[in-house]
Amino acid sequence: xxxxxxxxxxxxxxxxEPKFKHTPTNVVIKSLHISMVQGExxxxxxxxxxxxxxxxxQDPKYAVTRARLRHxxxxxxxxxxxxxxxIGKKPxxxxxxxVCNVKMTETKNKTLDGPDAPxxxxxxxxxxxxxxxxxxxxxxxxxxxx
Ligand SMILES: [Zn+2]
Numbered sequence: 001x002x003x004x005x006x007x008x009x010x011x012x013x014x015x016x017e018p019k020f021k022h023t024p025t026n027v028v029i030k031s032l033h034i035s036m037v038q039g040e041x042x043x044x045x046x047x048x049x050x051x052x053x054x055x056x057x058q059d060p061k062y063a064v065t066r067a068r069l070r071h072x073x074x075x076x077x078x079x080x081x082x083x084x085x086x087i088g089k090k091p092x093x094x095x096x097x098x099v100c101n102v103k104m105t106e107t108k109n110k111t112l113d114g115p116d117a118p119x120x121x122x123x124x125x126x127x128x129x130x131x132x133x134x135x136x137x138x139x140x141x142x143x144x145x146x
Contacts, residue, residue: 018061019061020061020062020063021059021061021062021063022063023055023062023063023064025072027055027058027062028051028055028064028068028069028072029072029075029076031051031054031055032047032051032072032073032076032079033076033078034054035047035050035051035053035054036050036078036079036143036145037145038145038146039144039145039146040144040145041082041142041143041144042142042143042144042145043140043141043142043143044066044069044070044140044141044143045066047069047073047143048064048066048069051064051069052064067101070099070100070141071100071101073143074099074100074101074102074125074126075100075125078145078146079143079144079145079146080143080144080146081099081100081126081127081141081142081143081144082141082142082143082144083099083126083127083128083138083140083141084138084139084140084141084142085128085130085136085137085138085139086136086137086139087131087134087135087136087137088134088135088136088137089134090134090135091132091133091134091135092120092121092130092131092132092133092135093135095121097121097123097125097126097128098128098137098138099123099126099128099138099141100123100125100126100128102123102124102125102126104121104122104123104124104128105121105122105123105124106118106119106120106121107119107120107121107122107129118132119131119132120132
């Protein structure tokens with residue numbers, strides 16, 4: 001096998017550190033509390049910008065995706081999430097909440113006699129709900145700090 005000499009370029013590539021770093025959940029929660037003002041409403045993008053600014057003061061490599069930030073925000077008592085949905089044509093795929101990733105509970109239509117008819121799902125963490133046969137698809141989120 002032919003051996004290639006190591007070039008400066010190769011060396012640089014090998015020594016390069018990862019560009020981004022996973023931010024621990026507690027650090028994200030702390031940044032949410034610091035960034036958000038009581039009574040204010042934020043879009044998902046606004047909130048991510050604010051939180052990243054705060055995180056980068058501690059470590060410029062900290063990163064958090066929109067979805068993860070939303071899942072974490074749903075866990076914070078002081079943060080209320082308003083969800084705008086559009087009605088899809090497809091049934092619900094699974095019982096995980098699309099907003100906060102928590103397992104949803106089945107809602108049932110009370111019938112006078114016979115078994116209760118399954119109706120849909122409801123999330124007790126963020127308040128999202130959906131029909132079983134026509135999934136409500138979240139398309140916009142508003143975060144309110146209270
Ligand atoms: Zn939820």
